[in-house]
Amino acid sequence: MSVPTPIEHLYLHFPFCTGRCGYCAFISGPPPADPSDVIAAFEREYAARGVRLAPLRTLYCGGGTPGLIGSEGFKSLNAASFLTFAPHYEWTVELHPATVTPELMGTLAACGVNRISIGVQSLDDAVLTHCNRRHTVEQALHAVAVARAWIPDTGIDLIAGLPGVSMGAWRKTLETVIALDLPHLSVYGLSIDDGSVWAKRGVPPPDADALCDAILEAATLLTAAGYERYETSNYAKPGFQCQHNLNTWHGGDYLGLGYGAASRLGAVRRDGLGEEIHLTAEEDALERCLTQLRLSEGFSVTDAVQRYPLLAPMADHWKKSLARFRAQGLLTTDYAPTARGYEVLDAMERQLLEALD
Ligand code: SF4
Known part of the structure; x- marks a missing residue:
């Protein structure tokens, strides 16, 4: 398939995880021993797709757990021939708290990464354990501090409606997060994937009214604290909206590479499994x-x-x-x-x- 105009927005998917969160059914595994194999696979897929990339306005590295390719992986990605950047580009990397180290952050900053999104999800250790998130609250908050020291545009994701979180505890979480004064926050309602450990165990989805209340509480507290709810699940201080996602919501084209990455190229929508819908x-x-x-x-x-x-x-x-x-x-x-x-x-x-x- 060929697309007439070069694409300015690229999503790279890293289907690697060290374990499985209870609500997630995404197929992922450990990263290859040599992280440059991951980048070589992106290069091969790019060549095979027959799409031309322009100097990128946005690059989003999502997961899975991109941090599992480590510093060597990101150095190899930065050297990849298919990556060139337009002036004022945005390069986001999603990070799991357990992968954040000063060494990795130093490498990301040196490579030119300028936006970080950390999956914090909850500020309750019992809830994190129940979710099998594989990190503690202390680790998550430390990861945020380390990441910000290198890349100031660091935001976090939270999940509303996790089991065992009362409205009082949720409010406290939001207040703690607001006190961090981060430029960007995402608040997603819990969804339990078909085929996930929780779905197999019969864990019920969150009560619809309670979930609405939790999301509404987040909207109320975050907007009062100066965040703009610029999209259903996304909040930003002025000037810190995610440009990559805005391109998608504005109906723009983007190329996705890697197992599980969707693309939108002209009138062709390609899902994460590579199926194309014309x-x-x-x-x-x-x-x-x-x-x-x-x-x-x-x-x-x-x-x-x-x-x-x-x-x-x-x-x-x-x-x-x-x-x-x-x-x-x-x-x-x-x-x-x-x-x-x-x-x-x-x-x-x-x-x-x-x-x-
Ligand atoms: S939610 Fe993210 S970190 Fe957890 S298993 Fe799924 S892809 Fe991996």
Whole structure:
């Protein structure tokens, strides 16, 4: 497959983990003994995909556990011929707390990594053990301090709705995190993957109302502390939004390399298992357009139709629906979701698609 314009956004997936978190069914294993084998595999896959990369505006190294390739792996990645960067690029690396060392952080900083996301998930040791996260709270907070010393744009991920976390404990977690004054926070609702250890054991999903309350509490405390909820699960201080993910939510193309990496190239969506779905021009436009609804920037029907003229027949239905959502308190005056709107985002999207039926 060839794509006419070079791609400026690259996702590299590192399918390595030293154990299995209870809720996760992602297939991963230990990293190869020689980390340069991982980079060689990326290079081979890139050559085989027939896609051209431009100097990158964003590179996102996700997992799994990218830190398991260690300093040598990142040096080898940095030397890879397919990687060149545009001015003011963003290079994010996701890190598991147990992999953060001053040596690794020094290497990442020297390679030009300028954004770190650490999977902290919970600030309760009993909960972390129950989840089989393979790190303690102390390790996680130490990892954040070490990472920040090298790369100031360090943020963390938390999971809302983990079993055994009361609203009081969740509030305390959020207050502790707010006191860290990090530039970026992600708060995901717990989802238990089919095939995960917890799913096999019959661990129930979190109660829907309790999960909504926990997410709402996070939104309330974090926005009061100066964070902008710029996407359903993502909060940033001004100027610290994740540009890589924003490209996806703005409907931009990106290439994913590595087992489990998705791609979006023209009208072809490729899932993590390498299966390609060829979309019609209308499906492609709708998908790219409607992800915008999850952003705090707001949704403009006029802009959407200007960018995707074949969606013009939807304009009247969308304008009426959006006005109704706004009257119901689900959208702001700029047509961005309110806290209540975020809770029913999927339902709003379904109603916008009704005109197609
Ligand atoms: S949640 Fe992340 S660290 Fe845990 S098993 Fe899944 S991929 Fe590995």
